[in-house]
Amino acid sequence: MTQNHYDVFIIGGGINGAGIARDAQGRGLSVYLCEKGDLANGTSSASSKMIHGGLRYLEFYEFRLVREALHEREVLLNSAPHIIWPIEFVLPHSPSLRSSWLVRAGLFLYDHLAKRKRLAGSYSVDLTSSRFGKPLKRFVKSGFVYSDCWVEDARLVVLNALDAAKKNAQIHPHTEFVKAVRGDKQWQITVRHQHGREETLTARHIVNAGGPGLRKVAERIEGVTQLPLPLHLVKGSHIVVPRLYEGEHAYILQHSDRRMVFVIPFEEDFTMIGTTDQNAEEADLAAPKISQYELDYLLEAVNLYFTKQLTRYDVRYTYSGIRPLFDDGEQNVSKVTRDYKLVLADDCLSVYGGKITTFRRLAEEAVDLIVADRDEDIDRPRWTQNAVLPGGDIGSSLSIFTKQVIEAYPFLPENLAARLASHYGTRVHQLLEKASSMADMGMHFGYDLYAREVDFLCKTEWASQPDDILLRRTKIGLHTDPATREKLADYLAGGPSKL
Numbered sequence: 001m002t003q004n005h006y007d008v009f010i011i012g013g014g015i016n017g018a019g020i021a022r023d024a025q026g027r028g029l030s031v032y033l034c035e036k037g038d039l040a041n042g043t044s045s046a047s048s049k050m051i052h053g054g055l056r057y058l059e060f061y062e063f064r065l066v067r068e069a070l071h072e073r074e075v076l077l078n079s080a081p082h083i084i085w086p087i088e089f090v091l092p093h094s095p096s097l098r099s100s101w102l103v104r105a106g107l108f109l110y111d112h113l114a115k116r117k118r119l120a121g122s123y124s125v126d127l128t129s130s131r132f133g134k135p136l137k138r139f140v141k142s143g144f145v146y147s148d149c150w151v152e153d154a155r156l157v158v159l160n161a162l163d164a165a166k167k168n169a170q171i172h173p174h175t176e177f178v179k180a181v182r183g184d185k186q187w188q189i190t191v192r193h194q195h196g197r198e199e200t201l202t203a204r205h206i207v208n209a210g211g212p213g214l215r216k217v218a219e220r221i222e223g224v225t226q227l228p229l230p231l232h233l234v235k236g237s238h239i240v241v242p243r244l245y246e247g248e249h250a251y252i253l254q255h256s257d258r259r260m261v262f263v264i265p266f267e268e269d270f271t272m273i274g275t276t277d278q279n280a281e282e283a284d285l286a287a288p289k290i291s292q293y294e295l296d297y298l299l300e301a302v303n304l305y306f307t308k309q310l311t312r313y314d315v316r317y318t319y320s321g322i323r324p325l326f327d328d329g330e331q332n333v334s335k336v337t338r339d340y341k342l343v344l345a346d347d348c349l350s351v352y353g354g355k356i357t358t359f360r361r362l363a364e365e366a367v368d369l370i371v372a373d374r375d376e377d378i379d380r381p382r383w384t385q386n387a388v389l390p391g392g393d394i395g396s397s398l399s400i401f402t403k404q405v406i407e408a409y410p411f412l413p414e415n416l417a418a419r420l421a422s423h424y425g426t427r428v429h430q431l432l433e434k435a436s437s438m439a440d441m442g443m444h445f446g447y448d449l450y451a452r453e454v455d456f457l458c459k460t461e462w463a464s465q466p467d468d469i470l471l472r473r474t475k476i477g478l479h480t481d482p483a484t485r486e487k488l489a490d491y492l493a494g495g496p497s498k499l
């Protein structure tokens with residue numbers, strides 16, 4: 001048994017835990033983060049994968065959240081342009097649901113609430129003649145176009161963890177937080193590693209970033225046991241179908257209940273449709289799943305607008321996640337605030353709500369609170385606003401960088417070179433170091449996955465199980481059959497580095 005002391009002990013390797021770890025370690029605090037599963041195995045890999053201001057939140061007067069989120073779009077675009085890129089959203093106009101002046105007013109605010117440099121402003125479009133109208137039914141005559149960003153959500157979590165680790169944070173996936181007991185001005189903490197080995201350590205502050213597991217984590221912290229504020233768990237699901245239309249733009253559809261449903265190009269061959277808002281129970285936490293009602297609800301939204309009609313048989317893949325929201329008393333689940341709340345009490349910080357989009361600001365505020373609570377006279381300024389995440393120093397354009405990677409590694413099929421460029425940014429050179437032929441890529445598992453990438457993920461990104469690689473570090477699992485998974489499982493069981 002080893003014993004160590006840390007300034008900050010973080011429970012949860014989702015976007016909020018990883019973001020706080022990065023920020024805190026970068027301000028000179030020593031950090032230990034434990035995650036009971038893989039990094040981003042919870043809500044942070046089950047999002048709609050958008051860095052967005054949240055157009056619909058304007059209707060609920062969430063101006064603070066929208067302004068901050070709009071501002072963050074540009075900050076995050078600069079910090080990780082390999083995994084975050086602009087995407088145009090087409091909003092078909094449905095006069096019976098929202099008047100055009102209301103939509104125009106909303107988009108005007110969206111364009112002007114925060115400064116924009118790289119993202120285009122909104123405009124109206126004639127869908128009877130525009131390419132955007134092609135896949136839609138004839139009754140849709142006009143619409144609006146605005147820009148938000150796409151993000152590889154699980155990769156964003158890993159990059160935050162990676163940056164924290166580069167600065168010397170201890171990052172421990174597959175390590176469960178067991179309990180914390182109060183000592184004199186510090187916590188005595190027990191964690192359990194993957195094969196049952198327990199470790200005790202001490203820390204000045206605890207951060208409960210357990211996401212939907214917030215309450216269960218609190219029950220294990222002596223003296224806290226009850227959450228300082230109520231929690232509202234709201235499930236959301238997505239379906240993935242074969243590519244529904246050509247083009248890189250997305251649609252935002254107004255469903256008959258006025259909720260918005262996104263339709264977004266996904267992984268070249270697919271279209272992703274979501275999301276829903278359903279009250280969730282603690283029992284749903286272990287493995288949230290789409291219900292029949294949610295499935296039908298999402299199909300209905302698409303079938304309202306698109307000429308191609310989808311059935312349940314078109315659905316190739318589904319995923320669900322649970323939002324750990326601060327319970328503001330709102331009964332309508334779609335209206336419960338998505339803004340975050342941080343509560344620091346008795347040296348334990350509890351994290352509620354938030355968006356992938358606002359994780360950096362949430363982390364800044366969390367670390368500000370912790371720093372202010374320390375008895376010290378040290379300046380620990382904020383630093384992440386202009387900092388680049390690992391691999392993000394690709395220059396201003398992903399397409400130029402991709403071309404450079406294709407040219408630098410002519411032996412790679414172009415699709416693979418392009419995928420690696422976008423997945424790893426400038427870290428691609430580390431992955432491909434000394435490779436000069438396909439033989440150097442090692443064993444082929446299926447689709448475009450080779451042992452060299454698997455080894456890289458195991459060595460540098462904490463991957464250890466097939467799903468870590470097939471569903472979170474990459475989305476190759478969507479393109480492969482069970483044989484790929486089995487081959488990969490066998491390979492991983494033998495340990496990496498077998499080129």
Ligand SMILES: Cc1cc2nc3c(=O)[nH]c(=O)nc-3n(C[C@H](O)[C@H](O)[C@H](O)COP(=O)(O)OP(=O)(O)OC[C@H]3O[C@@H](n4cnc5c(N)ncnc54)[C@H](O)[C@@H]3O)c2cc1C
Pocket residue numbers: 011012013014015016017034035036037038039040041042043044045046047048049050051052175176177178209210211212213214217234235236237275276320321322323324351353354355356357358
């Ligand atoms: C359907 C849906 C769509 C969304 N779409 C978007 C979007 O497009 N854009 C956007 O900005 N936001 C979106 N969000 C919101 C965003 O995904 C969440 O706010 C965010 O992922 C929450 O992150 P988190 O770190 O708090 O929680 P999580 O990602 O769930 O992380 C918590 C972690 O704590 C770990 N944990 C729990 N208990 C323990 C323990 N005892 N020991 C160790 N570890 C533990 C869990 O395993 C988990 O990995 C969406 C959310 C949902 C549900």
